[in-house]
Amino acid sequence: MISALKTAGRLFLEDLKRFRREILIALIAAAALQLIFGKVCFTRILFGLPCPFCGFTRAAALSAVFRFWEAFCLQPMLFPFAVLLALLILKRYFGLKFLRFVILPYLCAFTVGVLALYFYRLFWVFPPKAPVIYDGNNLFKDVINFIHFLQEGT
Numbered sequence: 001m002i003s004a005l006k007t008a009g010r011l012f013l014e015d016l017k018r019f020r021r022e023i024l025i026a027l028i029a030a031a032a033l034q035l036i037f038g039k040v041c042f043t044r045i046l047f048g049l050p051c052p053f054c055g056f057t058r059a060a061a062l063s064a065v066f067r068f069w070e071a072f073c074l075q076p077m078l079f080p081f082a083v084l085l086a087l088l089i090l091k092r093y094f095g096l097k098f099l100r101f102v103i104l105p106y107l108c109a110f111t112v113g114v115l116a117l118y119f120y121r122l123f124w125v126f127p128p129k130a131p132v133i134y135d136g137n138n139l140f141k142d143v144i145n146f147i148h149f150l151q152e153g154t
Helices: 002-018 020-037 042-047 056-064 068-074 078-094 097-125 139-153
Strands: none
Touching: 002 020, 002 078, 042 139, 056 068, 056 078, 068 078, 078 097
């Protein structure tokens, strides 16, 4: 058991080292988006609409402090995502190769669940309840306003 943990830890550190540039770019991009637009989500920045994963970060933060019911109410798909993440970690770092037969069907079911929840929220919850709230400060609205401005000037 201890040797398996050591191997998993070594493999994890190798992965961090191998993807350090990509991780750094992602962190810098997220920080830049937050500084420039006040948000990180491209869907909100571009269109002001929530994305299918809207609320994941807040739900994860709530779960980290053991407020699971609030996390579930905010983003129910966080918990199936945690299971998917656990399956991927077990396959990658503990060499459980048989999980490859489990992961793909689970990923497909997870994707269907995320999209079903997204469309349910868009059509029956949107916009009054967080995290499914329209953000009027978006680039698409700015472009439309600019086009109207140009049309009025001619």
